[in-house]
Amino acid sequence: MSNSTQTGLGKYKENLLSIKKSFLGSFLRSGMPTSDKSRTAVVVNNFFLHLHGAKTHTNTLKPSYTLGLGLISFFLLVIAFISGGFLMVYYSPSIGTAFNAVKDINFVVISGKLMRNIHKWSGEAMIIFVLLHMARVVYTNSYKRGREFNWVIGVVLLILTFVLNLTGYMLPWDQLSYWALVIVSNIAAAPKELTDIFGITQYFDIGGATKEVLLGGTAPGQNSLTRVYLLHIILLPLGICTALGVHFWRVRKDGGLSKPDIVGDRETGVAFISPPQKTGGIFPTHKTYGLMELARGRTPAVDNDVENTVTSWPNLFVAEIAVFIFTLAGVIAYSYFIDAPLKEFANAAIPENPAKAPWYFLGLQELVSYSAFMGGQGLPGLAIAGLLLIPYLDREQEHFGIWFSNRQGRMVAIESFIVGAAAVIGSLAFVINFGWFRNWWPKIHQLWIIAINPGNLLLGFVVAYSLFVIKRTGSTRMGAISLFTMFLVCYVILTYTGTVLRGPNWEFYWSASQWPIH
Amino acid sequence: MQSRFYLSLLLISSLVLIAFMGIAFNREMNPEWKKYQTEYKDFLVKNAKDASTRQRAERIQIGMQQIYIKSLERSDRCMSCHRGVENPLMAEAEQPHRQHSGNYLENHPIAKFGCTVCHRGQDRATNMREAHGEEHTHWDFPIIPSKYIQGSCAQCHDYEMLRQEGGEKVARGEELFRQKGCQGCHKIGGKGGDLGKDIAGIGSRPFAYFSMKHVVGDHNLYNWVKQHFDDPRAIVPESEMRVFLTDEEAELLTTYMMTFVTAEMPRNYTLIKNVIQPKIDGESLYKMYCIACHSDGRVSLYDEIFKRTIPAIRNPAFTRSIDDEHLRTIIKEGRKGTQMTAWKVSAAGLTDADINKIIMYITMNRPEKKPEPFGFLKYKADVRHGEELYNIRCEFCHGAEGKGGEGFLGINLRNPAVQKADPEFLAITVRDGREGTPMVSFGMKGLKLDNQDIADMVAYVKTLSQKK
């Protein structure tokens, strides 16, 4: 066809007729993904997919290696974002209407209750899956070889997940919201405990100032709700999106997911949708397919075997879609059966008894019962610092990408699990039976309790025990496994105690059925 | 291997997803109210007497019903189930289809008033459990039982009108409230004693305010209040409330309690026909503020709750020996160390005029004859002899230390009201005794002590406050 012979209208007609082809071609620039080349091009040319490598290591696709935990966490966030967007259609952040809006969502909006449940449970499930994801990273020794900083970002994401959940908890403005807000704002004000002891509160009231900024006043009210809403809707989502972007970007920068240095033959491409083509394709062998060649720093994949890779399209994306639908189905099934709680309208005069924080903070509430400062800020701060430091204090490069490193690691994990559980249960049992300093010497100075309380002792024990493990095994890696295991065990057991075993007036009960009836 | 694993995961997850979308859709499409509305429509169609009625019945559209009342901040969705509430054809039908009983709706059109303004319950809920606010639905104001419902009428109407036109229960409750002396301990609008809790707004207090531990049946406001009237200590073990009510009275008072709500109705809803204030004379004031403790005031009582004897203040023997000024001080300032609280305006809201009326009523039967003067000053009192006498004669009622109290019939003699009283007054009391109380006459009329002995005893009593 020669352009010169065609009239303008002719060209227009031709364009109109070929619109289907040209439109498809405009986003599938390399044609249908039929060859490795075009499959690669799909990934590279697509905005949403280009975050992935064009090829994916088979180890990455092994379900037993990642358990899909990171993906599930991400998809939960996506679900929470979308369902949250829908909820915003009805919600308005005013103490006069927020509660009624939630009631309306529950009662007169088709699929409203389900949507609210989905939002609530996907958010809370995120906490669990982010923690599990972290556990996977620790136990597979994956926080090394350039991934140290990504671990730090991961911890930031964990914190953001917590705070996002917490701020969401406060939006319905029911009794749960109100009293959680009261408790949280007072934890924010907890440094007062310390400044009081040094007598500098009147000059430097950092705790009080934090509380005031958080609440927009001295007591929870309309301003607090507006601020919490701002946090929940704009600031924290922006933060988590940014951190998540960096997190993903760094995964790619650091050479994709971690994998063992040697992947056995049996792991290689058996029965992939698109089996690896060892020859052909646009890329020569012994090359990675990312931009990391241009970047400075360690690119551990460069010298490794690329024989164990398959094209990401479709292998990786099938896996991702499957995990997404799995996550979605799981959340919807859970949401179908379990309703998100909604209590009475907020009442400033009558606290819930027991006034419990959301469950994921009940481990902290267990600690707060000695010292608000240590339990609410000091200990969590130290725990987070400890988590952040793990990749910097354990720099052994062996056993990279292997679950529990070796047999010894597995033994250390089991041992730490038992020791950690014994320690936390023991300390809880002691405190529940005998009380603590305040019960023995009611007039004791608060400084003593800040310095010596079960939480501190527990933390000290955990640190000491992991140091002992390092000394015994001569390996910092074992110390890291031990420390993280005990952290996880403490968090789980303290949370369980706070959720199930604590009743009215924070008394101990074996089950909620023994609570004195209110 | 992986591909099959992921494809299977995808397939199974998708099937689960589709299944749950299906059952969720089914649940959303078949809410409880839809069932009731279908029943209602079917009933009307089946029982239609003529063609036009049938046509109208067939035209009924099934859909959520709502009465939105902006000024009351309510969105009543009750009619989503109770669609027949205005339909005279449904007078005999079963709930939820039955027409509203009585002629209340004539003057209270549903479009203007809605339902929950009288019946309470959760306006926005669209299923029975939550709309009625049953237990564990986290709604503070469950649907109000019909026996207490008249409590809602007083939001807009005055009691005089209610008494005449369909609000007898709450009107009688209000009367009872004044007659049983509730305000002797409870403050309402700043008026009343301090022993009990302020009951303002009790009808709109959130559930969590009440301790429901001992409540029998549904844990809600109404059962709490009713059972608390039946037996205060069964509900609040440490309660010091004195009540003796029949079951009916307890119900009436419960109804009346439901009128104490904090929210006020908008002006255009209220209808005050008779602004007649109930007659407030000495007797009714006595009943409002005094009767709960002093009963009719003729005889003294040892009270098991207060663990002390409550004086008989309308007894002639008492009123004869006390002058109005002394009474007024006691009423205004109260008696320290006893349950008698101060009643002056700043403390309990009783004006001087009110107190005067009460004094008039108390002293109504005061005998003309003043007691024969004792002439205390004539005697030279011997405190030591007084002590000896006290230890045989007075000790077993007033206690060795003169403090009275638990297990003792006598009053506390170390009370300022006794210690600061005129010895002449005390001597006359000892000499003549107090009729209607266990305080017997120790004078010549009774136990035959001579005046010197009495003077000695009084002198000793006067020194009690200095003892440890």
Place this chain on the structure above:
Amino acid sequence: MIPSITKCKRVLLIVCLFLFPLTSVVLAQENDDEYAALVESGKKVYEVRCLLCHGSKGDGNGPVGIIRRAERNGRVLEIVPRDLTMAVFRFRTTPTGCLADDQDILNIINNGVPRSFMPAHEKIPIQEREAVKEYIKTFSYRWEEEDPCEPIAVVKPEWVGSSKSVDKGKIIFKEMKCGECHGYEGKGDGPKSNDLKDDWGKQILPFNFSTGDLKRGSTPENVYITFTSGLDGTGMPSYEDSLNEEDRWHLVSFTLKLMGKLDKK
């Protein structure tokens, strides 16, 4: 037995009045002047300390008269001082229908009776108490006519208070219909509790186990005696015949449990 006394009350009183001078003559002949002096001093103490309530004739019509006590539930109970002319005592260690023995009367004088405003007189000299006791005996002919019975023997088995025994007691409590007066949970609110009268026709209340102590004291032995001797003059009968000793002790265990006496250990 008790109704017969009530029935013949007036007749007996008249007889008693006739017999009174006669008996004193007999007494004077049998005992020396010491006894007369004792009674005389008892009379003096009585007039100062007891007459206010029990009256000069011991018939309970003293100047104080009826004492009113408002119960916790708001009901006003009238308490009448004990009429001593019948010589019917509730708190005895002797079998039902018998006279009280000397120690019983002294116990009441010494310890008082809780909740009835009868004060304890432990502080006054023992001679005075003895004297008053003797004087009180002069109010009724029965002290002349009848011989005091032997006190009931109390041997507390070791198992009293054990949970097994409490369970058995609970069954007996149910079988003997104790709950009809004392309330099915022992709170003194049984169906019959509102219309109980004593032999003098005055309203009385069944004991509420959840409040306070028994008037005679709450030791297991006291409770056992109450079941065995009954409270003469009230609706509380003796269970000496209807329950065997073991069952009575089981019932003691259960009542102790109701009173919360077992929890403290």
Place this chain on the structure above:
Amino acid sequence: MIKKTRNTEGVSRRDFLGLAAFGAAILGSIGVLAGSLRFVKADVYSEESKKFKIGKKENFPIGTTRKFDDKNVFIFSDDNGLFAISAICTHLGCIVSPSEFGFQCPCHGSRYDENGNVIGGPAPRPLEWYEINQEVDGTLFIDAGKAVPQGTKYLFA
């Protein structure tokens, strides 16, 4: 490649599995999407009901013209009965006011005659007429949610 040829049957089974899986996934996603979109339309909103009572028919003798301001409805009464006309302009929803020729919309100059027919301006449709109905007790009510053909007038006994 060798493996692939050796295992043709497996491939076709896998194809079927893939087809079924993706089909189900798409179906499920459509379901979720549909449910989500339905979410934005509630059963009822916090607004006053479209139905409202206007009192007995005696209040509207022949010749009456009245506007219910808060409801934006005109009610008229003539020999043929009562009828209710909406005051909401069919162009962009402004409120029309009565004028000498019928109704005039202030926003974009639409004009209607006294039966609500468009006689000028951008309005595409005549003003809506509403149903008037009678309760059992004789009270009249207008259902502003229910349009009736133009010219429908109601005579009540």
